Amino acid sequence: LIHIAEHTGEFEMEIAHPTLAGLYAEAVRGLVREIAESGGAATGTERLPVSLDSSGPETLLADLLNEVIFRAETRGFVSDGLEVHELDGGRLRATLVGRDGQDVRPLVKAATYHDLRVWHDGKAWHGRVVLDV
Amino acid sequence: MELGLRQIDELIWEIPSSTRPDMRVPARVVADRALLEAIADDRSLEQLANVATLPGIARFALAMPDIHQGYGFPVGAVAATEGPGGVVSPGGVGYDINCGVRLLTLDMTRDELGPRQAALVSQFARSIPSGTGRGGRLVLDGDRLDRVLAGGAPVVVRESGLGTEDDLIHTESGGCLAGADPAMVSVRAKARGRDQMGTLGSGNHFVELQYVQEIVDAGVARSIGLRDGQLTVLLHTGSRGLGHQVCTDYVRLLEPLIAGWGIRLPDRQLACAPISTREGRDYLAAMRGAANFAWANRQTITHRVREAVRHELGADHADAVRQVYDVAHNIAKVERHGGRDLLVHRKGATRAFGPSHAGELPGDYATVGQPVFIPGSMGTASWVLVGQDRSDEVSFGSACHGAGRQLSRTQARRRMSGAALRRQLEERGITVRCGSNAGLAEEAPFAYKDVDRVVDVVHRVGIARKVARLAPIGVVKG
Numbered sequence: 078l079i080h081i082a083e084h085t086g087e088f089e090m091e092i093a094h095p096t097l098a099g100l101y102a103e104a105v106r107g108l109v110r111e112i113a114e115s116g117g118a119a120t121g122t123e124r125l126p127v128s129l130d131s132s133g134p135e136t137l138l139a140d141l142l143n144e145v146i147f148r149a150e151t152r153g154f155v156s157d158g159l160e161v162h163e164l165d166g167g168r169l170r171a172t173l174v175g176r177d178g179q180d181v182r183p184l185v186k187a188a189t190y191h192d193l194r195v196w197h198d199g200k201a202w203h204g205r206v207v208l209d210v
Numbered sequence: 211m212e213l214g215l216r217q218i219d220e221l222i223w224e225i226p227s228s229t230r231p232d233m234r235v236p237a238r239v240v241a242d243r244a245l246l247e248a249i250a251d252d253r254s255l256e257q258l259a260n261v262a263t264l265p266g267i268a269r270f271a272l273a274m275p276d277i278h279q280g281y282g283f284p285v286g287a288v289a290a291t292e293g294p295g296g297v298v299s300p301g302g303v304g305y306d307i308n309c310g311v312r313l314l315t316l317d318m319t320r321d322e323l324g325p326r327q328a329a330l331v332s333q334f335a336r337s338i339p340s341g342t343g344r345g346g347r348l349v350l351d352g353d354r355l356d357r358v359l360a361g362g363a364p365v366v367v368r369e370s371g372l373g374t375e376d377d378l379i380h381t382e383s384g385g386c387l388a389g390a391d392p393a394m395v396s397v398r399a400k401a402r403g404r405d406q407m408g409t410l411g412s413g414n415h416f417v418e419l420q421y422v423q424e425i426v427d428a429g430v431a432r433s434i435g436l437r438d439g440q441l442t443v444l445l446h447t448g449s450r451g452l453g454h455q456v457c458t459d460y461v462r463l464l465e466p467l468i469a470g471w472g473i474r475l476p477d478r479q480l481a482c483a484p485i486s487t488r489e490g491r492d493y494l495a496a497m498r499g500a501a502n503f504a505w506a507n508r509q510t511i512t513h514r515v516r517e518a519v520r521h522e523l524g525a526d527h528a529d530a531v532r533q534v535y536d537v538a539h540n541i542a543k544v545e546r547h548g549g550r551d552l553l554v555h556r557k558g559a560t561r562a563f564g565p566s567h568a569g570e571l572p573g574d575y576a577t578v579g580q581p582v583f584i585p586g587s588m589g590t591a592s593w594v595l596v597g598q599d600r601s602d603e604v605s606f607g608s609a610c611h612g613a614g615r616q617l618s619r620t621q622a623r624r625r626m627s628g629a630a631l632r633r634q635l636e637e638r639g640i641t642v643r644c645g646s647n648a649g650l651a652e653e654a655p656f657a658y659k660d661v662d663r664v665v666d667v668v669h670r671v672g673i674a675r676k677v678a679r680l681a682p683i684g685v686v687k688g
Binding site for chain 1: 252278279280281282301305306398401402411412413451454455457458461462465466477478479481615616617618619620646649688
């Protein structure tokens with residue numbers, strides 16, 4: 078589930094998935110939907126390793142999205158998948174799969190730490206992040 | 211959340227510091243009742259109260275009449291910190307470090323331009339890369355990027371001839387903040403900014419061709435070089451991906467450290483560092499570098515505007531393009547107010563120095579005050595004002611930076627399509643050059659508050675005085 082909520086100045090993205098690893102992958106997909114000029118992820122075979130050591134699962138969500146923004150802006154890399162190899166608290170070892178050189182809308186400039194949340198409601202994992210546009 | 215707003219002056223409202231145990235100072239809003247009602251249903255005031263919890267904050271956290279909900283700080287906020295425990299907050303500057311506005315004049319009126327209007331706006335669009343985040347025409351290779359980070363707009367003027375000494379004189383801080391250290395700007399930030407010099411970016415950034423529709427103060431207008439009917443060009447952009455990455459880097463760096471400094475915050479995005487710490491000093495050095503990049507960016511775009519005028523109207527008109535002023539509205543600067551040295555954070559707020567700050571103003575503006583530009587939304591008016599000395603007392607020498615959003619981008623897109631808006635603007639005689647209809651709709655005039663009302667509050671409260679109203683005839687958007 079990906080939902081872009083109303084926010085006066087920015088985008089507020091809410092995501093949900095049965096697994097925590099899936100939640101992060103869903104967040105990447107939600108962001109790519111906003112920044113890919115085509116409105117969707119590019120099917121690609123290029124693989125970019127991602128290694129993040131954040132202060133916790135919540136900041137990891139923002140840090141991962143900032144990683145995607147950086148790759149998109151500097152090389153037009155649009156991801157259509159996140160393969161999670163290791164996930165422990167704020168530590169993530171993963172691979173972004175996608176394609177370089179895509180047209181990117183530079184609409185989202187950063188994922189913020191404002192109202193950043195990752196939680197489990199007994200059924201699924203949920204996340205919320207405000208994106209600076 | 212009930213915040214107990216009380217009126218302390220006709221146009222100044224206050225949330226007392228006793229409202230929440232973590233507030234160190236009151237939170238104030240400069241607004242009339244209608245503008246207050248516009249933010250009644252969002253979290254602007256809660257965010258402003260959060261700012262009032264920052265260590266070392268002086269007097270009050272302040273919001274301008276264009277305040278709207280943001281993240282961490284609301285947009286349209288001013289906070290000054292001081293003393294050994296005083297902090298600097300990257301979120302209090304924002305992601306687009308030194309986003310700002312620059313006003314240029316042409317030696318020609320709207321009537322004299324006549325049917326060449328569309329061609330001139332089209333040439334602006336061709337000359338100034340706008341919508342893509344992936345590069346412009348000026349790549350800063352080798353150590354040139356570091357020189358720009360350290361030296362700002364003077365570097366592109368003096369090394370590359372992209373402007374004049376007069377441009378620099380008429381730029382806040384001369385287009386360069388001292389104390390920038392390129393080594394404090396990450397490799398990633400440099401990678402994002404290296405090929406973005408001279409580009410507009412997306413969102414609400416624009417180049418607008420306008421004319422002086424109304425002169426309110428003829429004497430001051432004459433002093434700053436504005437006359438009735440005259441063509442003007444307003445630029446709005448900032449430090450692009452480089453500035454965004456600086457903010458991202460330092461919020462991430464500082465957030466896990468604040469507990470170690472004994473700081474508790476109600477919002478992670480307020481992550482900050484005492485100015486006295488190495489991390490605080492490092493951020494300030496990086497932020498100043500990004501601010502210098504932004505001034506060089508607006509200077510480079512100014513050169514492109516002159517090139518476009520040369521192409522369409524000839525060399526004489528290009529050589530006569532004059533810069534009125536350039537002001538930052540996302541920045542933190544050390545300034546003296548009320549006999550105290552303060553670190554003034556402005557997030558979506560403009561410096562508005564009156565004549566008592568003559569030493570920090572261009573000589574030709576010393577007696578009238580610093581020009582302040584308050585753009586409306588696309589297709590509505592923009593205002594030129596001059597700062598007043600009362601701004602020192604009321605707002606740490608600040609005024610507002612725009613009309614302020616009142617609709618989310620999604621709401622704006624739902625109300626009118628970009629194609630319909632484009633037609634509507636063209637029917638009003640406004641030439642529109644924007645690659646994305648969705649982006650156009652998100653910045654529609656109805657997405658913003660009434661700029662005339664916002665400016666009226668600024669004028670009446672006495673922090674800046676109206677000089678002239680500018681009306682758009684051409685818009686280039688990213």
